[in-house]
Amino acid sequence: MRFPKRGRRTTSAAVLLTLALAVPLGAQATASPAADRSRAEQPAERQYQVTGADTRAERTAVADTGAAIDEVNGDSLVVTAGPAEAAALRSRGFTTKALPDVADRDEVLAAAPSDYHSYARMSAAVDTLVRQYPDLMSRRVIGRSHQGREIFAVKVSSNVRVDENKPEVLFTHNMHAREHLTTEMALYMLREFGTRYGSDARITRMLDQREVWIVPSLNPDGKVYDQDSGTWRNWRKNRQPNSGSTAIGTDINRNFNYRWGCCGGSSTSPSSQTYRGRAAESGPETKVIADFVRSRVIGGKQQITAHIDWHTYGELVLWPYGYTYADTAAGLTQDDRDAHAAVGTQMARSNGYRPQQSSDLYITDGTIGDWMWGSQKIFTYTFEMYPPSGHRDGFYPPGSVIDRETARNREAVLLLLENADCMYRSIGKAAQYCAT
Template sequence: MLTRRLARHRAATLIAGAAGLALLAPLAVTADATEATHGQAQDSSGSETVILVPGADTPAERTEVARTGVDVLHMDQDGLAVRATDRQVAELRARGFMPQRHQPVSIAAPPPVDDAYHAYEEMTAVLSDTAAEHPDITELTSVGTSYEGRDLPLITISDNPAQDSAEPAEPEVLFTCTMHAREHLTSEMCLRIVTRFTSEYGTGPEVTELVNERAIHVLPMVNPDGAAYDVSGERYKGWRKSRMPHYWGSVGTDLNRNWAYNWGCCGGSSGYPRSNTYRGPEPFSDPETRVIAEFVNSRVVDGQQRIAAHVDFHSYGELVLWPFGFTAADTPDGMTEEEYQRFVDVGTAMADTNGYEPMQSSDFYITDGTVNDWMWGEHDILSFTFEMYPSGGGIDGFYPPGSVIEKETARNDAAVDLLLREAG
């Protein structure tokens, strides 16, 4: 199983402020000279630290922080937790912010084995076993391959998984996970969806009804190259991006800035290859985003997009986000007031089931070239991002122990069911 668990040093744990922001202990994260400059920061000068930026209270202020090239981790009422180089800290101070030390990025002792998480090979084995055990309601395919040649498996769950021949066509819903390499909990979320909607079919009335009336597409690992790299060797790497090489020896694209809709339009991504939010040299430059887009495009049958809804699972922060990210406007070109209100209503209803905070993506900070904006802007797909557990932390927020997987994935069962019903 996947080698990953927090190296916990409870004696170093403090609590900051009434919000209970944890100043957590060092995590095992690589800081070697070669990879530290390969996309982990926009500027490799100086050491990296996880810092808290108080006073970033509005979307505009959070966007200004993000545009310094820092790696935004999460927000709460005390500010933004970000990963920053010394130069970025200096730039934040020059812009009038008062960054505070939050957590060192450390090369502490490597974590022990955690058997609860699935590595890429184990994830594909689960899908293969599930398809073999439930041949009448599943179809296992691949949307294509990653830069390093790994298949991106897609499993479809339906009483008629060969949807092209279904009459009338059933509404389809797509779930994607692990677009960012270090967000391993999200693959477990997708695997829970697969397991629940196959194992409970025929015995659970709601699951059975949803499988009979929908086609459920699940892509558990969008970024398998990055995910494998993140846990390779002896230390966590805190790696976010893909593994496709770019200019100046840099490696990786932020796959959630590489989508074509308003790509690079609005200061919500970076054109610098070493940035953690590098958008790539052009839209769909990376094979992972390109093949998923091709799959979504292929679901337009007789002029109608059959995928009605989508969730892209991320971690962390416990948020439900909806388009648009590229603009602070609620209803720019491409969205009516009625359509915006439906996002609000559905997003808020899902957040009521899991305790997450609902908001338009740009209410966090401006992003462009994202999957949600493309899904809606290109195909009118009701598309959301879920930022999963935990609500706060530092780099360690990406590496919760395996003991939380069952609880934190089951936490989204009702939201998943709600979206499947809304897709009708």
């Protein structure tokens, strides 16, 4: 998704979403046809332009219908919604305009699925890097998706085979299936760490002093479904069936066990793009990453100190909380908030994104960011990558931008690593919070 206004929208991002390509990439690995039901079994979802929502409260009212807000342009939104959510928007007084389904090749720079690493190609690329840098990288399967695909984390550190007492930093990617640029971000970081260790002073120092965990795809089933047929499907959720409904999928980023379903920031409808699941951590992928994070509590202390969850799009750096408009709330003191904001703003200066609290957009609940801080006290950020809101490329920018837009975040990654030993240093309170 997400925010800031960069001029009026000239061409709908939606026109990218159903571009049919001539040659499919191949069948899904692991999943059987029966396990991966047709999209036709669900109510037809599409993008709509919604007008009349220029405040965070009004945007929250839009999100409360179960529509997924893809971008914000002043008082105009682009949402993905089914017929029920679109009807609910109109009943609440919002104006909706259905956006085109088919790309106009003369006006839109559309990505081909082959521009991005598929799940299979991504896995192979990671294996190659781990073999190339065996003293720096190791691959660990941390669980499996609903359809049985491996969800794995790559550990990167100078003494990778030893679990050392170093601050740990976690990067998670591709929680929402259609956000493929985030997997490219993971691969960029791995290549950069591998090729620059020993020659780049900052990277060398950080991998000597930190343990880094990178999860390139948290939603492999959704990624395969969205990409591997050769036609973009605009798929967001996982591929888990819902009992009593033909609708498929849970929104992993509304399924975490902190303020789950508390505050109108997710949906109870299985057909909704923001369906929160039947219970917190009912999504297998949610539980995989939550269990991994909990496993990093050693001797009663959480070893992971900082985290970025990578999404697209809107060019934003967001921090907790999402479930409340308040800057501070239970478990989030003024100093906690200020340290989040200080490092977040510093990172945003480096990449040109907009820094803000998550709920300044609209209320969300059950998100990984709120859970990371509220449950684990891990400093956490959501990055919404390229393009900016209002840009015609939407969720599927062309492959020609991948190198530029991943490298654009190099400095932000290093800034987080450098602050991860004591985030409160950013507000001048290291002695108070980080004295050993």
